[in-house]
Amino acid sequence: MGVEENVAAMRRFFDAMNAGDVATIVDSYADDGRCVTMGGTLISGSFDKAQIAMAAGRIYEAFPEGVRFVIHDITAQDDRVAIEAESFARHVSGRDYNNKYHFLARLRDGRIVEFKEYCDTEMITDVICGGARP
Numbered sequence: 001m002g003v004e005e006n007v008a009a010m011r012r013f014f015d016a017m018n019a020g021d022v023a024t025i026v027d028s029y030a031d032d033g034r035c036v037t038m039g040g041t042l043i044s045g046s047f048d049k050a051q052i053a054m055a056a057g058r059i060y061e062a063f064p065e066g067v068r069f070v071i072h073d074i075t076a077q078d079d080r081v082a083i084e085a086e087s088f089a090r091h092v093s094g095r096d097y098n099n100k101y102h103f104l105a106r107l108r109d110g111r112i113v114e115f116k117e118y119c120d121t122e123m124i125t126d127v128i129c130g131g132a133r134p
Contacts, residue, residue: 003076006107010081013105013112014069022057030111039121042129062128063089063097079113081105097127 001009009028016024029035029049036046047055060066067089075082083103091097102118125133 001107001110003078005110006079006081006105007074007076009107009110009112010074010083010105011071014071014083014085018066018068020060020066022060025056026053028112029115030108030113033112033114035112035115035117037117038119039124040134041121041124042132042134043124044121062092064092065090067097069101079106079108081107091127093127093130095127097123099123 013025013028015021016028026049029052031049033049033052034046035052037044067087069085069087071083071085073084081104083101083105085101085103087097087099087101089097099119104114104116104118105112106114125131
């Protein structure tokens with residue numbers, strides 16, 4: 001697939017996240033795909049497709065009103081798509097969650113092989129993890 005198809009695939013992925021469409025989120029990954037959340041938080045690490053499938057719906061338990069991602073910029077080359085984005089949500093604790101991200105996705109045949117998430121890890125620790133650290 002070409003660069004434009006990869007960008008379109010990532011836009012569909014973010015549309016699915018905004019809609020809480022867990023089936024589409026999981027289906028967006030190749031069978032050998034993985035998601036890598038950077039940092040040293042309780043939710044950081046590298047997760048394979050089976051782990052993504054188990055965890056994808058749980059994000060909407062933490063954010064019962066959903067999470068809205070706004071894409072600010074996309075840059076693509078070869079099999080890579082870089083996305084600058086921002087999230088807006090209300091955590092189940094009642095706290096607002098507004099994080100800024102840089103995502104780097106590698107795709108093969110229209111599916112995500114690797115999705116790296118770089119963001120404010122202190123925001124994750126403070127809001128999502130309730131201040132708890134590993």
